[in-house]
Amino acid sequence: MQAYGQPPNPQTFAVLLDGLCKNGQVVEAIKVFHDMKDKTLSNNIVIYSISIDSLCNVGNLTVVRELFYSLPVKGLQPNVRTYTITLKGLCKEGLIEEACVFEKMDGSSCSPNNHTYNTIIQGLVQHNETSKAMEYLEIMVDKGFSANVIVVSMLFDLLNIQEFPQKLV
Template identity: 45%
Template sequence: MGGFCKLGRIRDAKQLFFRMQACGQLPNSHTYAILLDGLCENQQLSEAIELLREMEDKKLEPNIVIYTILMEYLCKAGNVEAARNLFMGLSSRGLHANVKTCTIMISGFCNSGLICEAENLLGEMEEKGYSPNYVTYNTIIRGFLHNNEMSRAMGLIHQMVERGFCADASTMELIVDLLSKDKVDPALLPLIKRSL
């Protein structure tokens, strides 16, 4: 199934999924996750959500990985509200967000211009005891820069460097581009150099 999904042959993956069941091989959470990821990757989000509901109906209890997959693709498709609804419902399902899940939501919020929500989620991560990693920092910094929130981005860059993380290639490219257009404070350059 995974191979079919990677080749974009979703129909074949679904046929195999149904054939497994017809032969008495009941799919487990991992099998569902493979098909769900394939559906999402091939822009079939409504079918992916139906598959999630099927799992829930069969009492298979989707894990955080499955919800994270769906949230990521919903955010990429610009449906941040649906992703947020899944995210907000995690605790009622007995699940807890992790750093990756939060980073995906932060990215979705930033891409939708919901900067305050991204910043609030970053703060909630700290409160709940799971610290943002370098991916989280780079994601939110790029989001702030893309949304012309230069001073807030500067503060996060300071925080990132203090924690021993560095800017990734995408963040560096964006900062250098903004520096060349005089859109960010040149005082940022020594700080960025420290993070390399």
């Protein structure tokens, strides 16, 4: 691109980062990200969100943590998408206790949305944290949000297992 006089923009880098991570080339993606930082194209929360999402998808939580926790230092405020992506990645890796980033959202003037609540409830149910999941379900409903089909299905399955444990034997 640059050879033809077209400098890369943040969206170009975002697509490149996402593609590299999806193809398992995480080391190369990190190099591209650092190259992007050198060109000062990284002052964009969308780029960080895409980078965090891509890294979560390949299970590279070490870099995810570095990126997420470095945002305020860079003058960037995580948005609801950034929080939800990070939360999903932490839950996917079983790091439920660390998923406390969710509870920091309201304090940072970034309220959880329907997708955020559904994400945390799914993660909690998947890791047998049912009482905490039910707490968040109640909070979600109190705030006017509703469970998506995946959460409803998971909770229904959970209720069926608890009500009819003999099916498991």
